[in-house]
Amino acid sequence: MSKKHQYKPGEFQWAFLLPQYWGLWIAIVSLMLLAILPWAIQYRLAKLLGHLAFKRLESRRKTTVRNLEVCFPEWSPEQVQEHARQVFIDMMLGVFETLNAWYSPQWFNNRVSIEGLEHITHAQAAGHGVLLLGTHSTLLDAGGYICSQYFEPDVVYRPQNNPLLDMLIYRCRATIYANQIDHDDMRGLIRHLKDGHAIWYSPDQDFGLKQGVMAPFFGTPAATVTAHRRLLKISKAVAIPLYFYRHGDINNPQYRILIEPAVANLPSDDELDDAIRVNQIIEQQLRIAPTQYMWFHRRFKTRPKGYEKIY
Template structure:
């Protein structure tokens, strides 16, 4: 069984290598096609549950169309990842442009947390930031599949040589990187379980949310700069927002609410591009059932 999984992984890598040889528009079309297939063959259930919880007043037919649009965009982003794994630097970097990069320039010498919510383009926006602003850092979770782990890791470090920290290294390693002057690319908007989390609203739903963003900002004396990657018709745009003022405020719950409110505002601008395939509401307050359990 292990041999079969390994062979399947290598076949997947070979497919992505061949895919990157196509014109970018063709790669996008293939990705949208695979996203449609993934949705049609049962992978869309989690997205539909998430959308029903976040947009209960939206007609079901409209929510289903939104879930399908999400999978098409997600499939395209995954297919275009092949360019970042195997393509020329000029081609990969040319797919992404940065808007508002002057906010990073103005904070040189200051610890900066790049708060990057889980929009589907973040794995393409991150390398662009690493390329334009060398010396970044981020968290990397080792994958169980060694083939996938190798290529995911190499894809992250091809441009700009970011420092990848293991999640097991904890807060101290992150604070050290921040104090070294690195931009820390941080993605705190996933369900990591109850540990170090509190329940705050996300689209009105009590949501288990890690408190690491304000805690890290306080410990390192860092500025928080929200950064969102949007998938466009012909590539990706990384929008660097102004650094948050009066953050952290000293009220952890209020600071985490501010984080979720910002994400909500961005989701409403491009609802199909938030990562709805993640079981964001799996951890529930005591007495509430897991909404994904069949």
Template sequence: MHPRWWSTWLGIALMWLLARLPLRLQWWLGTGVGELAYWLIPKRRHITEVNIGLCFPELSAAEQRALVRHSFHSNGIGIMEIGLAWFRDPAAFQGVTTVHGLEHVHAALAEGKGALALGGHYSSLDLCGILARCRVDADVMQRDHNNPLLNAVMTRARERQDGIALSAKDLRGLLRQLRNNRLVWYATDQDYGRKDAVFAPFFGVPAASITTTSRIAARSGCKVLPFSHFRRQGSLGYDIYFHPPLENFPSGDDLADATLINQVIEREVRRHPEQYLWMHRRFKTRPDPQEPGFY
């Protein structure tokens, strides 16, 4: 209750209030939030423009600009959905949600060694993560927020459904949950620097890709199932996908494994490219340290 946290509490209260609004209105307001961000945050707009230019060179300049703008709109909706994920009963959205491929999860867990849900940073991440956990028990790996109060609220929300939220650095905890035959959400599609990374193509561009997934799978024997989720186009609702486990994984070749993971994520991103988090500097680390940066 110290005054230093009052602004955070105010933001949390605003999220709680906005979460009471109907879903259609949430999407409309989120689009407006994204439009404002498009004009008011030029640094993130520049990063998004560079990423989309690198990944979709086949698009015209006008098409790239439109995709950049739609990406901001989608991420604005994602901001609104965080409030829904944290403060609304997920049962309210089950009628507009379809989860595909649960048979792959059940088959993987039947082997008794746990499973990794290999996710990506799609803009509907928080809400669709909660909605998926309404259908299958799961834990989540998360990067802790720098604001400890906001982090506590986020963690509490993500642990509402008998799962646990593990720190992204807690690999021991992850392996423990896999030994307990749990499904754990895990994402590798960001640039974490050179440590434990290889440069594998992502949309044809060499990208620093961590090799931790291969080590986890080799050590635990778990299956790795690609996991994606998208807002529906043309109607109100969500589609969540669990895909068949990666074949011949790990292969013993870190570059081949990282390339396979990037191909799987790229395939899913191409389904709804505007719903991906292009604001992240995915190509920040270059193979040659002397090479000029893209950003």
């Protein structure tokens, strides 16, 4: 249980009926109604909201642009701006896709394809847990839902600060994921891996160097978490890259799940080499659909002495 909340995840509290939560309840009902709209309307709304967010969220916009400049130096300034704007549109599309996954999942029928499922099934058949190396995709829980059509994924999550919002998201995710594991519950995570579960884990954000090293990410040194090395070593699980993305005609989108073979010799005896290899896997994934990633996070915020500031 998270230290932030003194109740079980997903548990309803009578306090949620107090006036301080009424605004959020109204927002929740509104979002549920948005999930039943035709995709054509959802797409137009997402595009409008994406343009608005790109214009109004100045700090996030600057971070996104800077990240793209650093990671894709081959792009012209005009291309960077175009792709940065599309990141915000894809983020809003991901919100609608997540609402569809939660409240109208039949929308995904006949829209999903998968490659490499055998890598997970073979690993589990051999008695191994599977740590699915993924990214913070703008598809959000829609990606988890399409994966759940082929295998049972667990997910590592960070509790929300607002307890009502946390309850809502937890309950909605319960329809998608077999188990939800608090990011602070390392024992639970290891236990599930030892039990042979497949757990979606995203080692692609900057959490400093307390449990990480500086390793190149798109050619630029970035604080890279290494906690997964310990998880794999203790649980005897295997690391399998997983990526999902939207493709095709936006008026009739399709969704692709790409699962690659288990990463050989991970963890090795070299912490830095392992971090480099994982970053390279993430880079390869992101090049497939560059704008379907949360570039508005400060991926290069940790800059030890001797490293040039990015932001």
